[in-house]
Amino acid sequence: MPGPTLLMGAVAYDPKVVTIWEGFRHYLLGKGLPFDYVLYSHYERQVEDLVSGRIDAAWNSPLAWLRAQRLAAASGRTVRSAVMRDTDQDLTSVVVVRADSSYATLADLQGQAVAVGAVDSPQATLIPLSHVRSTGLRPDEDVVVHRFDIGVGLHGDHIGGERDAARALVAGEVEAACMIDGNHLLFSQEGTLPPGATRVLTQTAPYDHCNMTLVDTAPGELAEEFVELLLSMSYADAQVRPLLDLEGLKVWRPGRDSGYAALDAAVTETGFYDGEGRLTAKEYAP
Amino acid sequence: MHTSLGLGTLGFDHGAHLLVGRALRALPPAGTLRVAGTDPALGVHLRAWCRATGHGFLDGPADGYEVVRGPAEQQRWAGAERAGGTAPADIVRRPPAHWGLAARGALVEAGGPGPSFDLDDRDVVWADLAPRLYAHAAAAQWDPATAVDWDAATELPDDIETAVVQVMTYLIENEQAAMVIPARLLARVHPHFREVQQLLAVQAADEARHMEVFTRRALLTGRPMGTSSAGGRESLNSLLTEPDFSLASFLLSVLGEGSFLSLLAFLDAHAPDPVTRQVTRLARVDEARHVAFGVAHLEHQAALDPTLQGRLRAAVERRHDSLADTAGLNADVFDALIILAAGSWEPEAIRRGHAAVRTLHHAMDEGRRQRLTRLGFPADEAAELSALHTRNFM
Numbered sequence: 001m002p003g004p005t006l007l008m009g010a011v012a013y014d015p016k017v018v019t020i021w022e023g024f025r026h027y028l029l030g031k032g033l034p035f036d037y038v039l040y041s042h043y044e045r046q047v048e049d050l051v052s053g054r055i056d057a058a059w060n061s062p063l064a065w066l067r068a069q070r071l072a073a074a075s076g077r078t079v080r081s082a083v084m085r086d087t088d089q090d091l092t093s094v095v096v097v098r099a100d101s102s103y104a105t106l107a108d109l110q111g112q113a114v115a116v117g118a119v120d121s122p123q124a125t126l127i128p129l130s131h132v133r134s135t136g137l138r139p140d141e142d143v144v145v146h147r148f149d150i151g152v153g154l155h156g157d158h159i160g161g162e163r164d165a166a167r168a169l170v171a172g173e174v175e176a177a178c179m180i181d182g183n184h185l186l187f188s189q190e191g192t193l194p195p196g197a198t199r200v201l202t203q204t205a206p207y208d209h210c211n212m213t214l215v216d217t218a219p220g221e222l223a224e225e226f227v228e229l230l231l232s233m234s235y236a237d238a239q240v241r242p243l244l245d246l247e248g249l250k251v252w253r254p255g256r257d258s259g260y261a262a263l264d265a266a267v268t269e270t271g272f273y274d275g276e277g278r279l280t281a282k283e284y285a286p
Numbered sequence: 287m288h289t290s291l292g293l294g295t296l297g298f299d300h301g302a303h304l305l306v307g308r309a310l311r312a313l314p315p316a317g318t319l320r321v322a323g324t325d326p327a328l329g330v331h332l333r334a335w336c337r338a339t340g341h342g343f344l345d346g347p348a349d350g351y352e353v354v355r356g357p358a359e360q361q362r363w364a365g366a367e368r369a370g371g372t373a374p375a376d377i378v379r380r381p382p383a384h385w386g387l388a389a390r391g392a393l394v395e396a397g398g399p400g401p402s403f404d405l406d407d408r409d410v411v412w413a414d415l416a417p418r419l420y421a422h423a424a425a426a427q428w429d430p431a432t433a434v435d436w437d438a439a440t441e442l443p444d445d446i447e448t449a450v451v452q453v454m455t456y457l458i459e460n461e462q463a464a465m466v467i468p469a470r471l472l473a474r475v476h477p478h479f480r481e482v483q484q485l486l487a488v489q490a491a492d493e494a495r496h497m498e499v500f501t502r503r504a505l506l507t508g509r510p511m512g513t514s515s516a517g518g519r520e521s522l523n524s525l526l527t528e529p530d531f532s533l534a535s536f537l538l539s540v541l542g543e544g545s546f547l548s549l550l551a552f553l554d555a556h557a558p559d560p561v562t563r564q565v566t567r568l569a570r571v572d573e574a575r576h577v578a579f580g581v582a583h584l585e586h587q588a589a590l591d592p593t594l595q596g597r598l599r600a601a602v603e604r605r606h607d608s609l610a611d612t613a614g615l616n617a618d619v620f621d622a623l624i625i626l627a628a629g630s631w632e633p634e635a636i637r638r639g640h641a642a643v644r645t646l647h648h649a650m651d652e653g654r655r656q657r658l659t660r661l662g663f664p665a666d667e668a669a670e671l672s673a674l675h676t677r678n679f680m
Binding site: 086185200234 | 297298299300326327329330331333334335337338339340343356357358361362364365395396397398
């Protein structure tokens with residue numbers, strides 16, 4: 001009977017996920033950590049399996065992290081944000097309009113069409129719509145929401161919905177579009193948004209994105225070793241660098257849970273999950 | 287340390303990252319850069335760019351942003367090394383696999399793929415003559431469309447034309463083998479030995495042109511192609527299956543193409559029409575270069591490796607044994623050569639033609655023995671090995 005293994009879940013939002021976690025597995029095994037991973041087709045089952053103890057760790061979207069917290073609290077367990085990428089900290093989302101439009105504030109979008117990403121995208125749907133709501137405009141009542149549901153269940157990891165929202169803005173089908181700051185830069189550089197064609201109407205406060213969530217049923221020593229090994233990965237290491245590049249980070253940082261308040265508020269406002277982590281979102285079928 | 291950068295109206299959608307990156311590289315690690323500009327999206331894009339590139343980002347002070355230089359770029363290049371020197375004199379003996387396709391002398395980031403170029407030993411692939419031969423080869427390329435006066439065709443007697451077509455058919459078959467072999471070897475040579483790859487590439491391109499002009503000459507009068515014998519193809523096939531770089535080069539270039547020099551000179555001398563003469567003459571100049579590289583390469587290697595002679599000898603014997611029960615030269619080719627040298631069916635002419643082909647055999651044997659002697663074989667052994675060479679010439 002082999003000894004315990006630290007088992008991590010990850011969502012296969014793209015074929016490269018196999019390359020990434022195969023690479024990490026090889027690296028971690030080489031460092032003496034018994035580690036394996038399982039892939040999920042969406043975040044909801046991954047989170048349920050984490051809290052029920054079927055897996056020890058989960059590479060979680062911010063939305064999955066919040067659900068893990070709610071599910072854990074309801075079942076007497078605890079979860080923690082153990083480690084995250086440097087690129088998971090202090091992100092912002094933007095609401096963008098065409099440069100030649102007359103909109104000066106969010107309030108000017110009253111009665112207009114706004115494009116968002118998938119129903120479960122924190123950065124392109126939930127957080128920006130909560131931001132809109134905070135100005136007094138009610139999504140689906142005061143503004144018409146055009147949702148681009150690509151990769152539902154992947155919590156916005158699939159970039160397709162955001163890109164389609166940007167295209168709809170350029171095509172004149174909507175008056176505003178919501179996206180993460182990095183994708184506004186990407187779309188501007190790749191030409192999805194012609195240079196100078198759009199204007200940032202508003203930007204949210206900084207928030208955090210993914211984290212490596214550990215559940216308290218995880219084997220303690222292995223969990224600590226896992227976190228330490230990730231934190232010790234150096235971008236100067238030629239063996240490690242391709243993995244970090246693929247996963248989109250330069251350095252792992254200690255996890256924190258201070259950057260999720262905006263999304264937590266959005267989840268509560270929309271009833272995406274209830275207080276005990278049950279799936280209550282409308283029109284959400286991962 | 288604080289440095290300031292004013293971007294004016296330039297935004298990240300128009301290349302502002304170049305200026306920010308350049309200004310950051312001038313700072314010490316963790317140095318701070320104040321960035322100001324009037325592009326409305328500057329704050330959004332600068333924040334996202336800093337996050338993706340591992341630099342710190344701070345809002346403000348008023349009218350600008352602060353960027354703290356991160357270590358990622360320096361970390362990426364910390365373990366980098368030069369892939370040898372740029373000059374042929376600076377090549378290394380065993381270039382590592384991960385230098386791969388990088389230009390010789392380039393600064394190579396550590397890590398990355400290690401493609402398997404199995405011919406990665408200078409002492410196996412290199413010849414000091416390679417850079418000069420490549421330069422010569424590149425300068426000597428000719429255009430099949432204009433280098434041959436295709437309108438100079440003269441009407442030949444039917445039998446003579448048929449003989450020309452048969453010889454051309456045979457030449458094409460041999461040139462195809464002579465193209466495939468360097469092309470295969472070239473894909474295995476480590477790119478650090480660039481000049482050798484280039485030379486092999488030009489060699490393959492030479493053969494491509496030879497195939498073209500021989501084909502065009504064969505079809506000039508609308509006759510069907512001649513015959514291709516199983517024995518001839520068997521002989522060529524035994525060249526294709528030789529995996530060892532030095533042995534393949536020896537069998538193809540030194541012995542095979544060496545013999546072809548005599549054959550092409552023979553065809554030049556006995557060509558019944560100007561087009562046949564021109565195409566064989568053009569091909570002969572190229573083949574001489576291939577032979578020169580083969581000999582130079584093996585001379586270089588023989589000086590370093592005392593076992594080489596024994597291996598070369600074994601290769602000739604192995605090939606001879608494997609072909610012992612095959613017919614060798616296509617009989618149609620042998621007859622066609624006699625007819626070309628005879629020029630008519632008169633018995634006396636045939637006698638002269640037959641004697642000329644015998645002389646050709648002697649010339650081929652003489653050439654092979656000379657080249658074997660250059661590689662260090664004593665005269666008697668050179669004669670013995672030359673006699674074992676395939677009857678198919680190539």
